[in-house]
Amino acid sequence: INLDLHFDGFYRYDYDEDFLCDFSYALLHINCKVTNLIFRDFEAEENVLDEFLTSIVNSKITKLGIIMSNISAQTIADVIINPNSNVTHLDLTDNSFDTREFEIISNGLLNPVCKVTSLNLRDCVGCWDGEQLLSIINVLKTKGNKIEELYLYNCKIGSNGDYVIQALLDSLYDTNCKVENIWWPTFHINYYHMNADDIEIHTGST
Numbered sequence: 001i002n003l004d005l006h007f008d009g010f011y012r013y014d015y016d017e018d019f020l021c022d023f024s025y026a027l028l029h030i031n032c033k034v035t036n037l038i039f040r041d042f043e044a045e046e047n048v049l050d051e052f053l054t055s056i057v058n059s060k061i062t063k064l065g066i067i068m069s070n071i072s073a074q075t076i077a078d079v080i081i082n083p084n085s086n087v088t089h090l091d092l093t094d095n096s097f098d099t100r101e102f103e104i105i106s107n108g109l110l111n112p113v114c115k116v117t118s119l120n121l122r123d124c125v126g127c128w129d130g131e132q133l134l135s136i137i138n139v140l141k142t143k144g145n146k147i148e149e150l151y152l153y154n155c156k157i158g159s160n161g162d163y164v165i166q167a168l169l170d171s172l173y174d175t176n177c178k179v180e181n182i183w184w185p186t187f188h189i190n191y192y193h194m195n196a197d198d199i200e201i202h203t204g205s206t
Contacts, residue, residue: 041067061087062088081113097188106135120148
């Protein structure tokens with residue numbers, strides 16, 4: 001049984017200090033069946049969400065969504081590299097990451113104990129000029145990476161577009177790449193084998 005738990009539109013005055021603490025105990029309970037945990041537009045005092053995520057790393061959570069919420073890139077990396085973490089799907093939709101923060105997340109994805117196979121960076125503000133994406137793109141061609149799905153909807157790459165797309169294609173052709181599905185602005189690319197004929201590009205946003 002896969003159950004979703006969504007924290008949508010919470011602000012720092014909508015809950016008391018014990019709110020997240022109680023939820024952490026619940027998520028760690030042996031009978032808890034929640035596997036998908038999504039924070040959307042969740043505003044907390046500094047480090048509160050970071051401490052909460054760290055506290056539930058031993059839970060059954062396999063899909064973790066941090067959407068427009070103030071959680072540091074370092075905490076996200078610490079969670080996915082924890083040997084006890086079960087996170088395989090990381091959704092970072094609509095977050096603002098700079099180049100250094102993308103590098104931190106990328107290093108986490110390359111950690112041997114990281115189990116993440118699906119990464120969603122849809123609408124990430126930090127992706128807009130494309131340069132920040134290069135560390136993520138480099139993950140795809142690094143030996144030991146586990147990424148099979150990559151979502152890059154609405155990542156506007158502007159004047160760097162040709163360079164970033166070429167870097168992406170170079171990574172897809174690399175023998176270390178495990179990507180089967182990648183979604184890019186106005187393109188949906190399916191990559192199955194190391195052959196150009198196996199890359200299908202469809203206009204639109206499917």
